[in-house]
Amino acid sequence: MWSVFWQSLLFASVGTIILRLGGRKSISQMSVPQLAIIISLGTILGGQVSGKGIGKTILVAATFVGFLVVTEWITLHWNRAEKALKGQAIPVISDGKLLVDNLRRLRVTVDDLEKRLRMKGINRIEDVQVGTIESNGEFGYSLMPHARPVTMGDLEKMIKENFPQINNMPHSVNDNNIFKEVTTNSHSKDVPNQLH
Structure with a gap:
């Protein structure tokens, strides 16, 4: 035994x-x-x-x-x-339209594709510029320009263009983030030792 x-x-x-x-x-x-x-x-x-x-x-x-x-x-x-050996990405959406032949080739139903879209937070097929099924089965996508979220860079550019009197926008820098311990090999002091 x-x-x-x-x-x-x-x-x-x-x-x-x-x-x-x-x-x-x-x-x-x-x-x-x-x-x-x-x-x-x-x-x-x-x-x-x-x-x-x-x-x-x-x-x-x-x-x-x-x-x-x-x-x-x-x-x-x-x-x-x-x-x-690994395969390659296959496009299933182009300019907001389904590529039905590629869906058939991959044996992916429209319902399955819609589930993947919902899991990515995408509401409409028409909002997807390019959508692919990657070789590992994941869904890759690029949104249409009108459906892309605004980034901090976009927002700063709009503020600088529309409000030139604002010279320096304060950046919120937070040194206490979860990536710091990975890059510096040190843990936050707020976490008990047994949980590191």
Whole structure:
């Protein structure tokens, strides 16, 4: 019984290390080869329970991850290989109009596309200048000029053009933001140590 525990602990550790080496993408951001490798790793590591042997299991898992690393390297260096192995973005909306043939090719219904639009906060198909289904299944888009939100840069430009008497607009600088701890490797003093 203890041997099963230690073997399980070993495989959980090895699986974690191998997946860590494999990358940080979530399932929705994975390419087809990455997802296939992750599923295969789960099968391999789970197959150990049926008595395949520790050494063989680790070797097979490492082989799959090696394949993934080589695949990623190849796709970084050759565009054709990237298109063949990972796919490419397919436009589904152009100038506010659905590209029905591309939707059929992707087997995406209009209802599914509308769900993706709603999840991005887009109310109307007509407001989308270009909409794509990316190779990882995510929806990419660019809004029509009339539907784009105003940025701080746009607002500052409008104020400077319409109110020239305002020379310097005060910028709200907040040094206490969540990115500071990542860039400076220091934590906020307001958070207890055990939660860092």
